Amino acid sequence: MAQFSPEDRLARLRGPVAPQAYTARKITALTANPSCARRAVLDAAGVDKDKLVARVGFDARFGQSPFAISRGNAFEDLVKADGYAAMFTLLRQALDVPVHEAGVADLNTVGTTADLKIRAAETRHLLGRVAEGSDERLILDHPILTLQVAGQTAYLEPDAVTHRIGDRFYIAEIKSFSAIDGQADPGKVAEAAKQAAVYVIALRQTLAALGLDATAAAAAVAYEFLLICPKDFSNQPYGSLVDLRQKLDAIEFQLGRLSRADDLAALLPADATFDLSLDDDGKPACTSDDLARALDYLDPAYSPACLDFCELAQYCRDQATAACEPARLGTSVRNELPGIDSTRTALKLIDVALDPDPTQTEIVDRLRAADRLRTRRIAGVA
Ligand code: SF4
Incomplete structure (x- = not known):
């Protein structure tokens, strides 16, 4: 039988379509259920789970509405207008530091390319300059940080990494949900905090790749992040620091529990496929039965909590119900x-x-x- 490298095996599973990148949201979902081989392989292979679950007859029920996305983009543009002027003000208020003369490096592209590896290399280069003090007042706009997830390299894009303030870099995240009288929806703040914690861990790993030892890399990144959202019912930016210590511990622990996705993929039969491509006539390359069979090769670890974060939740719940699995009643029943x-x-x-x-x-x-x-x-x- 032909042997493929782990990357080839994952790419062959996905078929001839562009991979979906890891995101902080995907990583928090993975770490919420680290024993699920099904999600681990699909995310590592970059399979579009929304399309996959639709092909096997279920509804993903996730994703922001187009209205929320355009509102979010408009608010982010406002925060970044005039060289991040609003963010400087919020940093001054939250951290009591003079930051008015900081510059901004736009890392949405490098030259004309948006290639993640090239942007990650440029991010490392600029972080190195800021860390050594030769470019110490530089804010990185949409840098690319790297993180090892289930044996794969994830390329992650926070909204911004600040220059060093009191010897520490801060992650800044811009969200479109409002803070009314200084209070935002706790569920949304918690979700933003989980994602920010992933970025903090990635920034530490990126700094470690620059030669800092683990302790120095951890000390160089703040355990708080700057949450920026609209104030009250206006579009005026409001900022507050959110403590991440609990989330950092939990996510780091769960990342360590993830199995290597390439090892899991190597156990699949050669005919397993998640190919969602269409041929020249617009006909799917694989049948829904092929896709469902491949899904069934991968062990899920369903619990009702999956409904909160995973696109495949309805599919897995249906299977768990048909098999009368105790887990469909919750993890406490499964554990009992x-x-x-x-x-x-x-x-x-x-x-x-x-x-x-x-x-x-x-x-x-x-x-x-x-x-x-x-x-x-x-x-x-x-
Ligand atoms: S819904 Fe299914 S694939 Fe998603 S995390 Fe739960 S068990 Fe895994």
Whole structure:
């Protein structure tokens, strides 16, 4: 059988379509469920999960509305107008430093190219200059930071990395949700903070790649990020520092738990494919059955929390429901039923229609005791 390099194997799985890049949102989703091989391989291969799930007959139900995207872009343009003037003001207010003379390096492109690897190299070059003090008042607009995720290099794009303030770089993120009387929606702030934590870890790794040891790289990046959003019901920028320490610890821990996506991909049969390309007549290269079969080769780890972050959640929930997996009732139920693969099996064990194997004895005793208690309660016996 032909042997392919890990990158080739992942690219062959995706087929002849452009890969979707890792984003901070994808990484926070991956780290929310690190035991899911299905998502790990699809993200590493750069498969468009929205299109994939639609091809197998489900709705992704994610993504911002076009209105929200254009509102967000307009607000970001406002913050960046006149050489990031609004952001300088907010930095001055939040960190009490004179930053009016800082310059801005626009890293949306390098020359005429938007190639991520070239932008990442230019980002490293400029970070090195700022870190060594030869260009110390430079704000990086849309730099590209690198992070190792499941054995792959992710290229990540925060809105901005500030110059060093008190010896520390700060991540700045511009969001379009409002802060009313200084309070933004806590769920949206938490989501922004998770993404900012990914950027902080990536910035530390990028600085480590410049030769800083791990301790110095961690110390060189602030554990707070500057959240910039519209104030009240206006478009006036409002900024506040958000502490990331808890999120940093959690995401770093979960990143360490991710399996290598190329190892997982290498276990797939040669005919597995997630090719979403169309031929010259607009006909799909692969049938929906081919795609569903390939998905089924990859072990999911479904729990109801997946509905909050994963495009494949409805597909995986449908499978978990059909198989009566305890996980469809939540991770706590799954954890309470170790070694029992379905709620159907659990009910048979309770009803003595099935004998427990030695590893299930303890949990079955507990289930039967809970069932007796429930029956007594229903019967009104104290
Ligand atoms: S929905 Fe499915 S693919 Fe997505 S994280 Fe959950 S189990 Fe994995």
